[in-house]
Amino acid sequence: MKLHDERRDYERAQLHRSILETNPFKQFESWFAAAKEAAVLPDPTAFTLATVNAARQPHQRVVLLKNFDTAGFIFYTNYDSQKGQDIAVNPLVSMHFAWLPLEQQVRIEGTIEKIDRAASEAYFQTRPRNSQLGALASQQSKVIGSRSELEAVYHDLTERYEGQDVPMPENWGGYRIKPDYFEFWQGGKYRLHDRFGYHKNTAGTWFIERLQP
Template sequence: MKLHDERRDYERAQLRRAVLQDDPFAQFADWFGAAKESGLLPDPTAFTLATVSREGQPHQRIVLLKDFDHHGFVFYTNYASQKGQDIEANTRVSMHFAWLPLEQQIRIEGRIEKVATADSEAYFHSRPRASQLGALASAQSSPIASRDELEARYHELTQRYEGETVPMPETWGGYRIEPQLFEFWQGGKYRLHDRFVYRKSTASAWLIERLQP
C-alpha cells in the first residue's frame, strides 16, 4: 500500500496572535464551542489521553471530556484500569483533541489528580442506568474469557439491583488534569501551519509563543 500521495491542503483558516485570547482556557472554550456548533464532528468531547507506565511504556486511548473550567479538564474512568495504574505511577499526562474536519488540533500537558468522591458519585448517578451497570460489571483492562461472560455479569447485576440504586464501584471515579501547557494548531497553506503554545509562567500568567510548523 502506497501512502506517498495521501495528502490534502489545509486552507480553511489562519490563526494569528491578534485573535488569540490571553487566557488559554478562554481560547479552548472558544474553539470548543465552535467545534460543537460546526456540526462536522460526531463527538467533539473525545480526546486522546496519553499516560506512561511505571516501566516507561507510553499508552494512549480515547476518553470523553465531561467538564472543564480554570481548575482543569475532567473525565471519568475505572481507577484500576491501565490508565489508572499508569497515573498512580506517574501523574504527568497529556491530552490531544484532533478536530481534523476543522483542520485544528489542541494539545494539553499537565498533572492529574482524582476529583472528590462526592463529585464522582454525583456524576455516576447522573449517567444512564445501563452505563452505571456497565461500569459495575466491568473490571476495566482485566482479561476475561468471553463476551458472553461479561454480558452474563451485566444481566445478573441488572436483576440484582432492579428497583434499587446502582452502587458506584469503589474503583470508579473522576480525574482532573491541571494544565501546564496548551498548544493550539491550525492547519496552514503550503504546510505552514499556525502553532501557538501557552506555557504557565506564574500562578496566573501564561507566556504565549508562536512555533514554527
C-alpha cells in the same frame, strides 16, 4: 500499502496572534464551542489521553471530556484500569483533541489528580442506568475469556439491582487534569500551519509563543 499520495491542503482558516485569548482556558472554550456547533464532528468531547507507566512505556486511549473550567479538565474512568495504574505511578499526562474536519488540534499537558468521591457520585447518578451497570460489570483492562462472560455479569447485575439504585463502584470516579501547557494548531496552506503554545511561568502567568510548523 503506499500512502504517500494521500494528502490534502489546509485552507480553511489562519490563526493569528492578534485574535488569541490571553488565557488558554478562554481560547479552548472558544474553539470547543465552535467544535460543538460544527455538524461535521460526531463527538468533540473525545480526546486522546496519553499516560506513561513505571517502565516508561507510553499508553494512549480515547476518553470523553465531561467538564472543564480554570481548575482543569475532568473525565471519569475505572481507577484500576491501565490508565489508572499508569497515573498512580506517574501523574504527568497529555491530552490531544483532533478536530480534523475543522483543521484544528489542541494539545494540553499537565498533572492529574482524582476528584473527590462526592463529585464522582453526583456525576455517576446522572449517567444512564445501562452505563451505571456497565461500569459496575467491567473490571476494565483485565483479561476475560469472551464477551458472553462479560454480558452474563451485566445481566446478573441488572437483575440484582432491579428497582434499586445502582451503586457507584468503589474503584470508579473522576480525574482532573491541571494544565501547565496548551498548544493550538490550525492547519495552513503549503503545510505552513499556525501553532501557538501557552506556557505558565513561575509567577503563574501564561505567555504565548508562535511555533514553527
